Amino acid sequence: MRFDSLLDSLGGTPLVGLPTLSPSSDVRLWAKLEDRNPTGSLKDRAALFMVEAAEKDGLLQPGATLLEPTSGNTGISLAMVASQRGYRLVCVMPQNTSIERRQLLQMWGARIITSPAEGGSNEAVRVAKRLAAEHPDWVMLYQYGNPANARAHYATTGPELLADLPSITHFVAGLGTSGTLVGAGRFLREQVPGIEVVAAEPRYGELVYGLRNVDEGFVPELYDASVLTSRFSVGPRDALRRTRELVESEGIFAGISTGAILHAALAVATRAMRTGRRADIAFVVCDGGWKYLSTGAYSGTLEEAADALHDQLWA
Amino acid sequence: MSIEVQIPTILRGHTEGQKTVPGSGGTLGELLADLEGRHPGLRDRLVEGGGLRRFVNVYLNDEDVRFLGGLETPVAEGDTVTVLPAVAGG
Numbered sequence: 001m002r003f004d005s006l007l008d009s010l011g012g013t014p015l016v017g018l019p020t021l022s023p024s025s026d027v028r029l030w031a032k033l034e035d036r037n038p039t040g041s042l043k044d045r046a047a048l049f050m051v052e053a054a055e056k057d058g059l060l061q062p063g064a065t066l067l068e069p070t071s072g073n074t075g076i077s078l079a080m081v082a083s084q085r086g087y088r089l090v091c092v093m094p095q096n097t098s099i100e101r102r103q104l105l106q107m108w109g110a111r112i113i114t115s116p117a118e119g120g121s122n123e124a125v126r127v128a129k130r131l132a133a134e135h136p137d138w139v140m141l142y143q144y145g146n147p148a149n150a151r152a153h154y155a156t157t158g159p160e161l162l163a164d165l166p167s168i169t170h171f172v173a174g175l176g177t178s179g180t181l182v183g184a185g186r187f188l189r190e191q192v193p194g195i196e197v198v199a200a201e202p203r204y205g206e207l208v209y210g211l212r213n214v215d216e217g218f219v220p221e222l223y224d225a226s227v228l229t230s231r232f233s234v235g236p237r238d239a240l241r242r243t244r245e246l247v248e249s250e251g252i253f254a255g256i257s258t259g260a261i262l263h264a265a266l267a268v269a270t271r272a273m274r275t276g277r278r279a280d281i282a283f284v285v286c287d288g289g290w291k292y293l294s295t296g297a298y299s300g301t302l303e304e305a306a307d308a309l310h311d312q313l314w315a
Numbered sequence: 316m317s318i319e320v321q322i323p324t325i326l327r328g329h330t331e332g333q334k335t336v337p338g339s340g341g342t343l344g345e346l347l348a349d350l351e352g353r354h355p356g357l358r359d360r361l362v363e364g365g366g367l368r369r370f371v372n373v374y375l376n377d378e379d380v381r382f383l384g385g386l387e388t389p390v391a392e393g394d395t396v397t398v399l400p401a402v403a404g405g
Contacts, residue, residue, distance in 0.1 A: 071404070121403035144403065176404025199379075202404065206324050209400050213325060214360055217370025217401040231379035233372070233397065315404060 006038045007084055010048055011156045013037065015164040015282065020249040021262075027272045029265055030165055030282045031252060032157075039073075039080045039104075041287035042157075046179050047077035049152035050141040051085060059139050062086050067138040069093075069128035071121050071313045072101035073287060074143050074177075079108035090138065092128040094120050096207070096312050100291040120208035120313055122218045143177045145221030153183025161282050162191055169272075172265040172283040174257050174315060175199040175231065178222040180284060185227040199231040200264035202239065202257060202315035232267060234260035236309040240302055242266070243289070247298070255287040256297055257315035318346055318390055321397040322357075329357040338396075343373065344386035346396065361398065362386070370401045 003009040013036045018029040034042035054060045065088040068078055075091035082089040089110040093101070096117035105112055113131070115124040125144065132140045143149050157180065161168060171188050173180045185197035211217065236256070243259030246252045265283040272279035289298060296308045317337035322330050330336050336354065340346035351358040361371050366385060373380045374397040380388045390396065 069403075125403055174404070201379075203397075203399070204402070209323055209325070209402060211325050211400050211402075214368065214370050214400050218403045219369065219401050220403065225381060228382065230382045233374045233377050233379070233399070235377075 005084070007048060007081065010038055010044050012160065015161065016250075016252075018250050021245065021266070023269050023273050027269050027277075027279045028281065029262075029269060030280065031246075031250075031285050032161065032282060033252075033285050035254065035285055035288035037077075039076050039108075040290070041073040041077060042180060042284060043073040043077040044080075045152040045156055046143060046146075046149040046177075047074060047081045049148040049155075050143065050146050051078070051081050051087075053146070053148035053151075054139060054141060055085075060085075060087060063088070065090060065135075065138045067092070067128060067132055067135070067140045068143065069115075069121065069124040070143070071124070071176075071315075072097050072105075072291070075110060076101065076104045076108065078141070079105055079110040083109050090131070092124045092131065094124050094313055096120070098291055098312070099294050104291070117311065118207055118210040120204065120210075122211070122216070125218065143179065144218075147222070149177055149179035150183035150186070150222050153180050154187045155183075157284075158184035158187030158191075162188065165280055165282055167280045168192060168195060168282050169277075169279045170196045170198060170265070170268050170281040172198040172200060172261055172268065172281060174261050174284065174286055175201040176257075176315065178220045178224070182222055182224050182227050186224075189227060196229040196268070197227055198264055198268055199228050200261040201231060201233050202260050203233045203235045204313065205236075205309075205311040207311040208313065230268075232264040234263045236314060237302060237306040238263045239314070240297055240305050240309070243297060244302075247289070252285065253289045254285045255289050255292050256295075256309070258283075258285045258287070260315060261286070318392065319395045320346070320350065321395065323399055325400065326357065326360055326398065329354045329360065339392075340390060342386065343375070343380055343384075343388045343390055343396070346390055347386070372399050372401055373397070374399070 239260035
């Protein structure tokens with residue numbers, strides 16, 4: 001396959017079957033390999049769509065500075081897109097994120113402003129909003145509320161899934177900004193009667209929920225519960241266990257959030273087996289495992305690995 | 316007969332600092348009413364106008380109760396109910 005540039009090669013990722021982890025020939029699991037995108041994650045889709053939408057709206061002059069709160073992948077994707085389009089990028093990233101994310105951001109030329117670990121991404125959002133007010137010339141694309149984030153998945157991820165798997169019965173993805181689930185989920189619900197759209201949400205250590213009161217909580221503006229049919233909370237131990245199973249059984253080396261998604265996908269598969277329903281369950285591999293090697297996710301006992309992730313933003 | 320309820324840090328002022336408290340009831344709504352008897356004020360931090368508060372998530376055995384039946388979700392002995400504040404990802 002030939003493309004005019006790296007950005008032109010975005011999307012069109014493979015959908016691969018899981019012959020070992022699928023429970024039967026009637027209940028099958030399929031992995032969409034989003035690590036095969038230009039910077040190695042699903043977020044490349046949203047980053048490109050958000051930048052192109054801002055350009056179309058006349059918000060970005062040459063040399064403009066973008067600002068984004070991010071726990072990693074969106075920042076990395078935006079840094080690459082910005083470098084190719086001639087923009088600067090400032091990322092607000094929580095302190096409790098892996099060293100590789102920092103290294104990748106710096107490699108693509110982003111400036112990192114670190115927000116406190118306590119409060120996780122909520123705190124990064126708050127710091128970014130304050131910086132946006134202090135620097136009116138910076139452009140915050142704001143992945144949590146930017147319709148182009150969900151539109152990227154409505155226009156690309158969803159149609160790709162349906163083309164490769166017309167018999168799809170379930171779509172499972174991670175819940176962070178809501179972009180993937182709401183975008184691809186809405187497309188699939190419009191096209192496939194009865195399809196189930198399942199969210200897997202990472203459950204972190206207590207530090208990340210370090211709010212002063214419940215009303216400081218955060219629900220992304222893009223979130224639309226009417227698109228989802230169920231939502232699972234997955235802790236680090238289950239996420240790590242499934243991440244390891246995926247590489248051991250199927251050879252797929254994925255990041256830890258993918259383990260959480262696979263955990264939800266397997267719960268859905270078990271239910272289909274119990275009720276005797278045919279199921280083609282497609283889930284998203286958000287990124288490869290490279291960025292998480294330093295966390296110890298792939299070696300030692302599960303307990304050691306889960307302890308090492310305590311209070312880290314692992315998804 | 317009891318259901319284990321996991322309480323997040325910010326609400327432990329209502330549970331004398333306990334991370335988990337036992338409760339009983341046939342639905343989530345009944346369970347929260349039962350807890351209110353021993354932990355006054357807790358229910359009000361979770362429920363508003365007949366539904367869950369916007370920034371509160373409640374999971375029954377790791378599944379979000381908003382997709383199961385909200386406060387009418389059936390609960391039973393041996394279940395685990397987890398309360399968490401809504402936080403950002405991405």
